[in-house]
Amino acid sequence: MTSVNDLIRGSAATSVRNCGADLASDPWTVDARPAPTYGPGASVADPAPLGMPRQGRLPEEYAAASPEELDRRIRAAKATLGNRALILGHFYQRDEVIRYADVVGDSFQLARAAATRPAAEAIIFCGVHFMAETADILSGTDQAVILPxxxxxxxxxxxxxxxxxEDCWAELEALYGTAADAAGRVPVIPVTYMNSSAAIKDFCGRRGGIVCTSSNxxxxxxxxxxxxxxVVFFPDQHLGRNTAKAMGVPLDSMSMWNPRLPLGGNSETALIQARVILWNGFCSVHRRFTVEQIxxxxxxxxxxxxxxxxxxxVEVVDAADENGSTDYITRAIVAAPDGGIFAVGTEINLVQRLATRYPQHTIFCLDPVVCPCSTMYRIHPGYLAWVLEQLVEGETVNRIRVADEVSSGALLALRRMLAVQP
Incomplete structure (x- = not known):
């Protein structure tokens, strides 16, 4: 089957204006740019914060290695490390990386895996930064979490x-106060999507809040x-809106919070009447799907x-037959009788993997312009080989550490999440 890279390059001429065109096979060239950037893909136009983590130079022996050499070195290092190393792979990772994962799943499944593998000395998280932070919070203090x-x-x-x-919360507290109602419910509960920093998870944990994933x-x-x-819901407006709407919360009982405006751009009356306050954030991959594509x-x-x-x-979710997490999408296809036709609105690496794995179905991506997650592709076999061979040599590189003063509150919020069954 045609690779994701080939599809991207083939559509570069028509997609450059609304996708970032080329999915780089050598992300170290993007890493070397002087200003921080998310790189090619769906988030190419998203402004990258100046303080975002930067990757140092990948040693040339890994950047120049052929796919066959990297495969040999990764497999040899895995064999040497044995159960000392656990590789976690998110569904959106490229196949060249997923093939080495010991556990593959969505963010909820991988969070559980990180919390229940105490024997592993090192957890290599093939995903993105917030996932590795979560793994560090949930894993043991003697375990090292590595982001390649x-x-x-x-x-x-x-x-x-x-x-x-914090500014948002201060404005909401000034408006709502802190007194509980007759039923013992406080004025507002903070909920953050897994796709957020450890600091925001800590914020929620310390204020009686919780973390969620798309699964739960x-x-x-x-x-x-x-x-x-x-509820005030960070940072993805769409997951918050779609979930609350499915629970019967009217759209006119939801307010959007723009952090650049006083009261988030809302009137006091609107916020007092709101049941859900949605942060003005989004996923650049999933924002590309449209009713017209359906x-x-x-x-x-x-x-x-x-x-x-x-x-x-929300209009895309309403027009679809079903919506659900990456795990839900996978299970729906697995359970379907042969001969199904599926149009899937999620990241292309998962869609293409499902199409390859289940050839008895016709499976394709809703978006005809293949536009992948800009940051998931930054994990390349070259980086994976490097961090694994460093472990073999007794060195731990790219370790993700969450400070104790942040992890304590975040752990509370994550434990509340893990205790809530989807």
Whole structure:
């Protein structure tokens, strides 16, 4: 099957204006740019914060190595390390990396894996920065969490800084006060999506809040509404809106918070009447999917089953047949009788992997312009070989450490999440 890189390059001429064109096979060239950038892909136009992590120079022996040599070196290092090293791979990783993962899953599944593998001395997280932070918080103090490329971040997570969130909370407290109602519910409960910094998870944990993933967002919001009169949801507006709407919360009971405006750009009346306050953040991959793409898929493929991720805009979720996490999408396809036709609205690496793995179905991406996650691709076999061979030599590079003063509150919020069953 045609590789993701080939698809991107083939569509570069028509997609450069709305995608970033080329998915680099050598992310170290992007890492070497003087200014921080998310790189080619869906987030190419998203402004990268000046303080985002930067990856140092990858040794030339790994950058110049052939795929065959990298495969040999990775497998040899894995064999030497044995159970001392655990490789976690997110669904959105490229196949060239996923093939080495000991556990593959969504952020919820990988969070559980990090919390339940005490025998591993090192956890190599093939994902993005906030996931590695979460693994460090949940794993033992004697376990090292490694992110093969420090520049593998998340533009959505970067859309909410801890300073902005604290300012938002101060304004909400000034408006709502802190007194609970007759049922014991506080004025507002903070909920943060897994796609956020450890500092924001800590913020939520210290204020009675919780973390959610796309797998358990509904269960988490149910938990939050039992404890609060309303919820403020960071940082993905679409997951928050789609989940609350599915629970019966009217759209006119939701307010958007713009951190650049007083009261987030809302009136006091609107905020008092709101049941959900949505942070103005989004995933640049899932924002690309449209109702028009769904209509085109239905016209070209009668009987198509359209499944999208809940990070998509609400009108796209409403027009689809189903919506759910990456794990939900995978399970839906696995359980379907042979001969199904699926149009999937999520990151291309997962869609293409499903199409390869389940050839009894017709599976394609809703977006005809293949535009991948800009940061997931930053994990390359060259970086994986490097960090593994350093472990063999007794050196730990690219270790992700969350400070104790941040991890304590974040751990509270994450434990609350893990206790809420989807």
């Amino acid at each position: 490329n420090l520049a593998a971040g998340c533009s959505m997570a970067d859309m909410a800084s801890i300073a902005e969130v 967002a509904r269960a988490v919001l149910t938990w939050a509404f039992e404890r609060g009169q309303r 209509a085109a898929a239905r016209a070209e493929h009668p009987g198509v089953r359209v499944i999208v991720h809940p990070e998509c805009p």
